[in-house]
Amino acid sequence: MRYEAPQTLDQAVNVFSEFNGLKRILAGGTDILVQLRTDVIQPELLMNIKDIAELGKIELFDNFWKIGAGVSAANITGNKEFSKEWPGITEGVGLIGSTQIQNRATLVGNLSNASPAADGVPALVAANAMVEIVGRSGNRKSEILSLISGPGKLNIENDEFISHILIPRQNKNSSDCYMRFIPRTEMDIAVVGCGVNLSVEYNNISAVRVVLGAVGPKVIFSEEVSNSLLGASLNADSMSKLQEVCEKAANPIDDKRGTIDFRRKVAGVLAKRAVEKAYKRIMEDS
Numbered sequence: 001m002r003y004e005a006p007q008t009l010d011q012a013v014n015v016f017s018e019f020n021g022l023k024r025i026l027a028g029g030t031d032i033l034v035q036l037r038t039d040v041i042q043p044e045l046l047m048n049i050k051d052i053a054e055l056g057k058i059e060l061f062d063n064f065w066k067i068g069a070g071v072s073a074a075n076i077t078g079n080k081e082f083s084k085e086w087p088g089i090t091e092g093v094g095l096i097g098s099t100q101i102q103n104r105a106t107l108v109g110n111l112s113n114a115s116p117a118a119d120g121v122p123a124l125v126a127a128n129a130m131v132e133i134v135g136r137s138g139n140r141k142s143e144i145l146s147l148i149s150g151p152g153k154l155n156i157e158n159d160e161f162i163s164h165i166l167i168p169r170q171n172k173n174s175s176d177c178y179m180r181f182i183p184r185t186e187m188d189i190a191v192v193g194c195g196v197n198l199s200v201e202y203n204n205i206s207a208v209r210v211v212l213g214a215v216g217p218k219v220i221f222s223e224e225v226s227n228s229l230l231g232a233s234l235n236a237d238s239m240s241k242l243q244e245v246c247e248k249a250a251n252p253i254d255d256k257r258g259t260i261d262f263r264r265k266v267a268g269v270l271a272k273r274a275v276e277k278a279y280k281r282i283m284e285d286s
Contacts, residue, residue: 017159088176122195135160175281215250243268
């Protein structure tokens with residue numbers, strides 16, 4: 001196996017794009033190193049991007065946040081300004097593994113695995129975040145829903161890799177939330193996850209994105225679910241309607257961690273709770 005540790009992003013693009021065999025990126029290594037040890041995968045090229053300075057930054061611009069592929073989960077949750085603006089994304093990132101894992105694992109890695117149950121992804125989609133992809137042909141941007149094609153699969157060329165996540169600045173009178181259901185209290189994979197991004201005007205919901213995780217081959221963003229809340233106030237009727245459309249939107253499987261019917265019910269309950277928590281955050285800050 002060939003090992004490379006480029007020092008700049010340009011060097012990384014050149015190394016990665018020029019190699020045509022089986023290759024993988026090493027950032028946190030919390031998944032790829034386990035796969036290597038257990039012979040799940042044996043890449044011909046392993047490229048370590050941890051030494052690339054620009055990929056290890058969390059940067060704030062006028063209209064968006066830029067999080068590099070080498071930024072650890074702990075660095076994101078420890079960034080007070082980002083966590084205050086995007087508490088829901090921070091909640092999802094904070095659930096990626098144990099404290100030890102948090103110091104190595106990256107949000108880009110969590111996204112790149114394309115797991116339907118990834119905790120970092122629903123809140124990103126709810127925030128309408130995008131990714132920056134680099135390759136032989138230059139840079140391009142992609143919506144996350146378009147990037148993920150299915151479990152473990154990305155719509156990405158062989159010479160490309162994700163360099164950054166781009167998250168828009170949060171709007172006024174807005175907040176987000178991420179919740180999940182797991183069989184145990186800690187250290188488990190989501191049976192259902194839900195990310196919500198909410199805006200309120202005159203006590204009514206003026207904008208909303210509800211995203212479900214672990215109840216389909218990839219995260220689910222449903223216009224019908226989100227539209228069910230537009231213009232509504234937070235009351236028993238609107239929450240009941242939300243639960244109903246979430247249950248219909250969910251497309252889970254039966255496995256040892258939950259039945260289809262159970263997961264659908266949980267999706268509705270989690271969406272209701274996440275909306276209520278995001279709404280409460282807005283009211284507390286107003």
